[in-house]
Amino acid sequence: MPFSLKILGSNSATPAYGRHHTAQLLNIGKYHFLIDCGEGTQERLTLFKAKTLRINHIFISHLHGDHYLGLMGLLYTMHLLKRTNDLYLFGQKGLQDIITTQLKCSDSRLNFRIRFHELNPERPEELFEDELLSVTSFPLSHRIPCCGFLFKEKEKPFRINKEKLPQDISLQNIVLLKQGKDIYDENGNILYVNKELTLPPRKARSYAFCSDTKYDEGIIEYIKGVDLLYHEATFLADKLKWAELTYHSTTEQAGLIAKKANVGMLVIGHYSARYKDLTPFLTETKNIFENTILSIEGETIEVEA
Amino acid sequence: MPFSLKILGSNSATPAYGRHHTAQLLNIGKYHFLIDCGEGTQERLTLFKAKTLRINHIFISHLHGDHYLGLMGLLYTMHLLKRTNDLYLFGQKGLQDIITTQLKCSDSRLNFRIRFHELNPERPEELFEDELLSVTSFPLSHRIPCCGFLFKEKEKPFRINKEKLPQDISLQNIVLLKQGKDIYDENGNILYVNKELTLPPRKARSYAFCSDTKYDEGIIEYIKGVDLLYHEATFLADKLKWAELTYHSTTEQAGLIAKKANVGMLVIGHYSARYKDLTPFLTETKNIFENTILSIEGETIEVEA
Numbered sequence: 001m002p003f004s005l006k007i008l009g010s011n012s013a014t015p016a017y018g019r020h021h022t023a024q025l026l027n028i029g030k031y032h033f034l035i036d037c038g039e040g041t042q043e044r045l046t047l048f049k050a051k052t053l054r055i056n057h058i059f060i061s062h063l064h065g066d067h068y069l070g071l072m073g074l075l076y077t078m079h080l081l082k083r084t085n086d087l088y089l090f091g092q093k094g095l096q097d098i099i100t101t102q103l104k105c106s107d108s109r110l111n112f113r114i115r116f117h118e119l120n121p122e123r124p125e126e127l128f129e130d131e132l133l134s135v136t137s138f139p140l141s142h143r144i145p146c147c148g149f150l151f152k153e154k155e156k157p158f159r160i161n162k163e164k165l166p167q168d169i170s171l172q173n174i175v176l177l178k179q180g181k182d183i184y185d186e187n188g189n190i191l192y193v194n195k196e197l198t199l200p201p202r203k204a205r206s207y208a209f210c211s212d213t214k215y216d217e218g219i220i221e222y223i224k225g226v227d228l229l230y231h232e233a234t235f236l237a238d239k240l241k242w243a244e245l246t247y248h249s250t251t252e253q254a255g256l257i258a259k260k261a262n263v264g265m266l267v268i269g270h271y272s273a274r275y276k277d278l279t280p281f282l283t284e285t286k287n288i289f290e291n292t293i294l295s296i297e298g299e300t301i302e303v304e305a
Numbered sequence: 306m307p308f309s310l311k312i313l314g315s316n317s318a319t320p321a322y323g324r325h326h327t328a329q330l331l332n333i334g335k336y337h338f339l340i341d342c343g344e345g346t347q348e349r350l351t352l353f354k355a356k357t358l359r360i361n362h363i364f365i366s367h368l369h370g371d372h373y374l375g376l377m378g379l380l381y382t383m384h385l386l387k388r389t390n391d392l393y394l395f396g397q398k399g400l401q402d403i404i405t406t407q408l409k410c411s412d413s414r415l416n417f418r419i420r421f422h423e424l425n426p427e428r429p430e431e432l433f434e435d436e437l438l439s440v441t442s443f444p445l446s447h448r449i450p451c452c453g454f455l456f457k458e459k460e461k462p463f464r465i466n467k468e469k470l471p472q473d474i475s476l477q478n479i480v481l482l483k484q485g486k487d488i489y490d491e492n493g494n495i496l497y498v499n500k501e502l503t504l505p506p507r508k509a510r511s512y513a514f515c516s517d518t519k520y521d522e523g524i525i526e527y528i529k530g531v532d533l534l535y536h537e538a539t540f541l542a543d544k545l546k547w548a549e550l551t552y553h554s555t556t557e558q559a560g561l562i563a564k565k566a567n568v569g570m571l572v573i574g575h576y577s578a579r580y581k582d583l584t585p586f587l588t589e590t591k592n593i594f595e596n597t598i599l600s601i602e603g604e605t606i607e608v609e610a
Contacts, residue, residue: 014382015348022379039378040345043320063410065381069374073326073344074368077319094410101406105368105399108448144412 001132003153003205003303005228007269007295008044012212012234012248013066016273017041019297021066021213024230025050026151034058034067035124035149035209041070042077048298050300057128059135059212060091062146068092068095072102075110083112088118090127090137092184122224131165140213140223143247148213150222152206158198165197202305203227208263213269215245215253220261229263231296232270237284239272251278251281255288264303269295306334306437308458308510308608310533312574312600313349317517318371318555319343319349319537321578324602326371327516329535330355331456334437339363339379340514346375347382353603358388360434363439365396367451367517373400377407380415388417395432395442397450426450426454429527441526445518448552453518455527461501470502507610508532511567516575519549520558525566527548532608534568535600537575542589544577556586560593570607574600 006028009115011019015203021038025045032054034041045052052074060068068091078087085119096116103110117127128135137147165174168286173183173192180201184194208223211232215277234248244251249257251268258266266289268281275281278294285292293301311336312330320326326343330350337359339346350357359377365373373396381394394400422432423443433440438459442452462483470479478488478497485506488497489518513528516537528534539553546553554562556573571594573586580586583599586604590597598606 014385015351039375040348043325043345046320063407065377065407069378070344072370080319086364092410094406098403098406098410101369101399101403102370105397105403106370144410228542270491281337 001305002027002303005207005267005301005303006048006050007267007297007299007301008041008048008050008193009036009038010230010269010271010295010297011066012270013064014273017276019271020044020269021069022239023070024139024209024295025055028153028205029149031057031133031134033151036061036067037070037074038066039069041172042074044297045074052078053085055087056085057088057135058090059137059149059209060089060095061128061140061209062142062144063092063094063098064144067212069073073087073100075099075114076108078112079110081109086113086115087242088115088117088248089129090119091148093118106275112191119145119147126174135234138219140210140219141216141247142212142214146212147211147217147220148208150206150208150226152226153204155204158194158199158201161197166192178235185220205285205303205305207303211256212248214247215249215257217257217260220257223257224261224262225263227264227299228267229258229261229265230267230269231257233268233281233300234270236271236275238279251284252288255285255292258289260290264291265297265301267291268292306610308333308610310512310535310572310606310608311353311355311602311603312606313346313353313355314341314343315574315576315600315602316371317537317575317577318369319578322581326374327575328375329514330360330427331512333510335458336362336419336438336441338456341372341381341516342374342376343371344374344378347511348349349380349602350379351471358386358390359384360392361390362393363395363453364399364432364442364514365394365414366445366453366603367427367449368397368403369467370573374518376395377404380404381413382417384413384415384535391418391420393420393433395421395424397452405553424450426452426564439529442444445515445524446521446552447519449463449518453513453515453524453527455511455513455531457531458509460509461506463499466504467497471497475559480584487538491514499562510610512608515562516552519552520554520562522562522565528562528568529566530568531566532569533572533606534561534563534566534570535572535574538573538590539575540586541580552582557587557593560590560597563594563597566577567595568607571597572600572606573597
């Protein structure tokens with residue numbers, strides 16, 4: 001099952017050097033989650049050959065323009081592409097009003113229904129759950145209400161080792177094997193030893209998105225041990241004070257959060273437009289947390305099972 | 306004095322084939338007028354090396370997303386670029402509310418003041434005037450309130466022919482010569498014959514912007530004789546019925562308006578995303594009005610004096 005993150009936008013407040021406002025497309029199995037939607041996101045979706053109509057869930061972290069100004073355009077385009085499926089939209093208080101006001105001014109009625117869920121910026125909340133995965137929001141520390149998002153696969157079943165499986169085993173017993181159980185007969189004698197007939201479950205993967213936020217160890221409890229963490233790193237380490245003032249993070253702070261949360265891999269982004277060369281971002285963050293990569297637009301980060 | 310139009314966006318509702326939503330930058334003398342501001346306009350301004358902070362007047366024809374969704378992003382960027390000058394914004398009722406709602410949600414206070422003028426979509430109205438030029442809005446026929454804009458240089462003075470000018474002529478008489486007058490002494494005898502000392506005035510140039518609109522001969526009175534007319538041509542001629550239904554124009558209709566209005570040159574645009582090749586747009590329109598060009602992003606159209 002795929003679990004991959006495509007970077008659609010990597011810059012902070014102002015587009016620069018071919019880098020754009022924040023947007024990411026997370027593909028887990030059948031789901032295509034859009035996370036933030038900066039100006040021009042619809043164009044990057046087309047450019048990177050993502051299928052816009054496959055997106056049924058959009059998560060907007062907060063209402064600074066560089067995180068949502070592409071949303072209206074995307075909604076209109078979905079309408080023109082004749083979307084009819086409901087669209088699940090998660091955003092801060094006010095986003096629904098922003099959309100409604102603009103639809104009214106353009107005298108537009110979309111072909112599809114937007115099911116809006118107002119985020120709780122104060123405490124974690126489960127936004128979505130099915131048999132495959134769950135999505136949870138959690139508070140970030142920014143100048144205005146802002147949420148991070150945790151995408152987490154459910155624990156997976158033991159995998160049947162088809163080469164070893166007896167031909168006459170019942171479906172019921174296969175279900176028990178997948179649950180990791182040994183199987184006994186009615187007299188309590190062991191019939192099948194689970195580990196002889198199964199392979200270990202595939203790993204349940206996870207991704208956490210944290211933008212925008214100042215350095216805040218309070219988020220560690222929500223993101224600890226994730227396979228992939230996106231943490232904003234708007235500034236290089238020498239701009240620590242400016243980062244604090246603007247409720248953003250530096251490279252080293254992003255690395256420190258990744259280290260303390262013991263994540264598998266860190267991807268940084270939300271670069272300030274003052275920087276053309278991103279090399280120092282990678283170097284500085286790697287000094288704190290080695291397994292770091294840069295978010296580069298158009299690139300896809302696979303989370304292995 | 307420059308009088309040139311830079312095309313920043315040329316497509317209609319959906320960006321496609323590297324073409325974007327409507328936006329144009331009109332430079333007349335010291336003025337840099339932004340006309341419509343589709344999504345991503347700020348990026349095209351940077352790409353085409355236009356100086357964003359030189360824009361002091363923005364004209365938004367109507368509130369369909371493809372004509373204004375880049376405005377908020379541009380305002381935020383102007384703020385980040387530390388703009389302090391007032392910005393004059395002309396738009397339909399509702400635009401101010403759209404801006405205010407979003408500024409409130411982002412808890413932003415811009416460094417500069419927006420002087421908003423609500424357009425009158427019912428009748429022509431002078432929006433701006435100084436010694437050099439005037440800007441007038443006029444109603445277009447679209448599904449929602451929509452205005453065209455006419456930019457017109459003032460009549461220009463006769464030019465003094467320095468080679469012929471007597472050395473002892475007074476400043477007062479030069480002023481009269483510039484006004485095209487012959488000059489008499491106190492006894493009514495002719496002193497200077499104007500045409501012997503002056504060259505004819507440079508032409509007062511004009512540009513009219515008409516997007517979006519269905520075919521409407523009612524606009525001819527506002528645009529007649531302009532040097533350059535932009536008229537939308539969303540569809541090729543065979544989509545006449547569809548153009549009527551959607552309150553847009555075809556190539557031939559744009560050509561016909563240009564012809565009836567006896568304009569100097571026609572530039573068409575607002576192409577539907579269904580068309581990849583624009584050649585037939587040019588061919589069809591030229592069949593009706595020969596002096597037609599396509600709007601191509603990044604290109605500049607000079608209006609000669």
